[in-house]
Amino acid sequence: MLERTLSIIKPDAVKAKNAGKIIEMLESNGFSIIGMKKxxxxxxxxxxxxxxxxxRPFYDSLTDFMSEGPIIVMVLEKDNAIEDYRKLMGATNPEDAEEGTIRKLFGTNIERNAVHGSDSKExxxxEIGFFFNELELV
Structure with missing residues (x-):
């Protein structure tokens, strides 16, 4: 079933100039990018x-980190997008992530882990509505 999910390339990955590599991974894994902005x-x-x-105890450091530099937000679309993107991202802590996942390749630690993805349809x-209005995703 065709689904949409939100992807964020976080400030650490943007600063390290890994955004293009991450986008290439998304497209080569069958995701269509139907909305994107920096x-x-x-x-x-x-x-x-x-x-x-x-x-949560990490709320302040997370929001400091997420506002320290540019991010790239994308709406991804494909069959089973949410689950497939979560697999491609890898475990939240890059140390625990499987080889070949985005976080294993580009993440530094549990907070600076390169990407964010939606964890459910809700x-x-x-999250998509937060960054994109429906007119931007026609």
Whole structure:
């Protein structure tokens, strides 16, 4: 079933100039990029996006990190996009990620792990709507 998911290339991967390699991996794994933009989140925007983590101890450092430099947000589409992208990303901690995954190749640690992806249809819907309005994804 055709699905959409949100992908974020995080500030660490953008700064290291790995965005092109990550995008190439996405396309070679069958994902269609139906929306993409490069933006620089403010701390307040990062806090709003990651509001689900507001009570977690890493919330402040995560939102500091996500607002420290430009990110690339994309809407990806393919059959089973959410699950397939999560497999391609690899484990949250790059040390635990399988060989050949994005986080194993480009992540540094559990926070600076190169990419973000939606973890469910509900979060994909919210996250896509946060960065893209429906007119941008026709």
């Amino acid at each position: 933006i620089h989140l403010t701390k307040e925007q990062a806090k709003k996006f990651y509001i689900v983590h507001k009570d 979060s994909a819907s919210y």
